[in-house]
Amino acid sequence: MTTVYDVPPGLLIEKLKDQLQAEGKIKPPEWAKFARTGVHTEKAPVQPDWWYRRVAAVLRKVYVNGPIGSTHLAAEFGGRRDDGSAPYHPRRGSRSVAREAMQQLESLGYLSKLEKKGRTITPAGRKLLDRLAHEILLEMAKTNPELTKYAGGS
16 A cells, blocks of 8 residues: 655645645635745745645645644744844744644545644545555656556556
């Protein structure tokens, strides 16, 4: 059985982003075009589809690290703050972005809340990610025949 751990994260997030965007059930909030993704960034993201990419990355992070809350998820998407001549210090990402992304995924049925523990992935979310991971592994097996044994031998 192919899982999220068997494929590169970048490929999985891009494929999941494309699927979420095509379904049309996830919509960026009104404030998304102006919001910075954390105090460590100077400007808002310039990619028009950054919200879908972040929601896909959040779903993968909850799969790998779940159950996880918005504070720990914001720390996962944080970075280094440039304070001029002062040394760099780690800073958290935006909790609002993390929370809104998790709420949208919860409304789709891919995440569920655990009391006092944060959110965890549901069987529907696990099935979606594992199916996409299997598709990616099959695509990778076409160029690298050694991966055929991991992709089910087809």
